[in-house]
Amino acid sequence: MCTPAQPSPPGCDTVGTVRWRVIPVILGATLLTACDGGAAAVRQQPETSSPPSRTASSPASATSAPATSATPAGKAMVVVLDPGHNGGNAANPSVINKPVPAGRGATKPCNTTGTATNAGYGEHAFNWDVARRVGGELSAKGVRVVFTRDSDTGVGPCVDRRAALGNEAHADAVVSIHADGSEAAGAHGFHVAYSDPPLNSAQGQPSYLLAQALRDGLRKAGFGVSNYLGSDGLAPRSDLAGLNLSTRPAALVECGNMRDTGEATLMSTADGRQRYADAITAAILSYLGD
Known part of the structure; x- marks a missing residue:
């Protein structure tokens, strides 16, 4: 339902553009290098950064692991x-218009622009701010947080790469943060999407419980x-690439209608x-059993 390179209507899940190689460098940092020769950048992990101010208008800026693997005793949970x-x-x-795998044999554009309020406040900025606030709160609770992007000025990464980052991190939970853009009269409220029908065990009960x-x-x-x-705040979906390609418990929150x-x-x-951010943080901690 997203129109590439235009402010998007509801349900936009496509994200990202550049393929990245993730290389651990030092505790608390991750080196991102573009797989096709782009410049490298260091992404600070949130456990070493302060959460955004509650009054600031904006903050500073795989397919691998078995779906059922548990976090080893004594190690931090990963979100x-x-x-x-x-x-x-x-x-x-x-x-962002380049097609990438979207799961279930389909492809999608690498990303879209997202939607915006009628006054021009962009969904991408909302998503980034809320995610940084959630990350700071989770880090304060001892959770290791990984972001799929390191700023709100870049391009990407693509939806398939975002899913791979969750898989490679052996995440205990993957939460995509969005806002919707429905033009339907009177449309309001949040909903939470999860992959259905599930393609692996993590997309079954674990993802449903996270949602x-x-x-x-x-x-x-x-x-x-x-x-x-959706129904009662839950929306089973088979068309969202980030959920289809995940081998970890994953859900996508549309926080409301912009x-x-x-x-x-x-x-x-x-x-x-x-x-x-407070509500999403409390929900994630509840899911993790805190």
């Missing part, structure tokens, strides 16, 4: 946070469930984004 889209996507249509935890956490925090998509006046106002404020 991969996937802030949807990226701030540089709109200026790079030829990159339930996120739904319950947002509802407990006072957010209303979607009145236009085209709804009330939800757009909330999403556009630092206090509103903190409310979303």
Whole structure:
């Protein structure tokens, strides 16, 4: 449903563009190198950075492991946070329109621009801010956090690469953070998507329980469930690449509809984004058994 290189309507899950090689360098840092020769950048892991201010308008800036593998005793739980889209996507249509594997034998564009409020506040910025806030809170609880992108000014990575990052990190949970852009009259509320029918054991009960935890956490925090998509805040999906390609428990949160006046106002404020972050953090910790 996403139109590449244009502000997207509801349900945009495509993300990323550049293929990266992830090389551990030192404790608390990860070296990202473009697989086809791009410049390297160092991504700081959130356990070494402070969470964004509650009043700041914006923060500073695989297929591998068995789906049933547990975190070894004494090691930190690992959560991969996937802030949807990226701030540089709109200026790079030829990159984000490139088809990539999307699971179930399908392909999708590498990424889209995401949606925006009617006043122009971009979904990519909302996703990034909320994810950084969640990451800071989880790190303070001893959780190891990995982000699928390291800024809101880049391009990508592609949806298939984002899924691979969760798999390679042996994540105990992968949470994609988005906002919707439905033009339907009166459409509002959040929903949480999970892969269905499942393609592996992690996409079965573990992902369903993660989706339930996120739904319950947002509802407990006072957010209303979607009145236009899914049922009771849950949306089983077979078309979202990041979920299809995951071998770890994964879910995608559409925090609300950016085209709804009330939800757009909330999403556009630092206090509103903190409310979303607090709810998502509590939900993830509940799922992890904290």
